[in-house]
Amino acid sequence: MRSRASLSVGLFALIALVGCASTRVTDREPYQGKKLARPDRILVYDFAAIAADLPKWSTARDRFAGAPDAHTAEERSAGRELGALVATELVDDIQKMGLTAVRSAAAPPPKPGDLALVGHFESIDEGSEAKRLVIGFGSGAAQLKTEVEGYQMTEQGMRKLGSASLESGGGKAPGAVLPLIVTAGTANPIGRTAIEGTARDTADTIAAELRGIFEKQGWIE
Numbered sequence: 001m002r003s004r005a006s007l008s009v010g011l012f013a014l015i016a017l018v019g020c021a022s023t024r025v026t027d028r029e030p031y032q033g034k035k036l037a038r039p040d041r042i043l044v045y046d047f048a049a050i051a052a053d054l055p056k057w058s059t060a061r062d063r064f065a066g067a068p069d070a071h072t073a074e075e076r077s078a079g080r081e082l083g084a085l086v087a088t089e090l091v092d093d094i095q096k097m098g099l100t101a102v103r104s105a106a107a108p109p110p111k112p113g114d115l116a117l118v119g120h121f122e123s124i125d126e127g128s129e130a131k132r133l134v135i136g137f138g139s140g141a142a143q144l145k146t147e148v149e150g151y152q153m154t155e156q157g158m159r160k161l162g163s164a165s166l167e168s169g170g171g172k173a174p175g176a177v178l179p180l181i182v183t184a185g186t187a188n189p190i191g192r193t194a195i196e197g198t199a200r201d202t203a204d205t206i207a208a209e210l211r212g213i214f215e216k217q218g219w220i221e
Contacts, residue, residue, distance in 0.1 A: 023205040026145070027165040031213070036152065036161075038219045039115045042094055042101040046087045047119035047146070047202075049079025057158045058118045060149060079121065082195055086119065086146075089203030097211060097220050110153040115161075119148040119206075148206055150213075162213075166205055 048054045050071055051064035071079070087103050094101035110116055122145060146166040151158045214220045 023166055023201050025164050025205065025209050026167050029163040031162040035217055037113060039113055040100060042099055042115045042117065043104040043107055043110055044087045044091050044101055044117045045104045047083035047121065049083055049121050050076055054120060055118055058149060059160055060118065060120050060147065082199055085196060085199035086202050089200050090206055093203055093207035097214060099219060112153050112155055114153045116151040116158065117148060119146060121146055146202055164209055
């Protein structure tokens with residue numbers, strides 16, 4: 001069992017990491033089609049830390065199909081907590097722009113014309129014999145980032161519109177804080193402050209990117 005002193009050091013390191021992180025968009029796959037009608041709803045799915053939590057129709061789910069899930073129960077729980085918080089913060093940011101946004105978990109299924117935002121955390125696992133792309137936060141992760149994809153519901157099903165990749169300060173994305181949060185226990189007040197701050201920073205960066213897209217579509221001014 002870790003000593004109280006070592007746990008405190010880990011918590012202060014966690015706070016420093018979150019406080020100094022600067023999330024930025026590093027890659028884009030922009031929408032290239034004609035202008036879309038303003039959607040009645042934008043459904044935001046909880047950001048996933050394991051492949052099973054991604055919608056079955058998402059391209060990200062296809063990419064990680066068959067990948068082993070080596071996460072511990074604590075890692076899954078912490079990842080899902082962060083993913084839900086990012087979705088909640090992103091819904092709030094979009095609503096402040098004047099558009100209707102809801103978390104998919106609390107909304108009826110998407111209907112034609114609705115937009116959907118799907119995100120997940122992924123990493124390059126250097127703990128394996130060969131570097132491999134994995135979803136979530138591995139203990140051997142050297143590179144971590146957040147991916148977000150945009151879709152439109154059509155009569156034929158979901159149509160992908162575009163995507164973006166985000167990284168946080170030092171080349172580490174929000175997932176970098178998860179191992180320390182798990183160690184400290186997510187019920188710990190300091191740990192919760194860190195995870196909530198990470199979620200806000202991630203959501204705000206995505207929202208800033210979306211604002212430019214929404215303005216180009218003529219949905220907001």
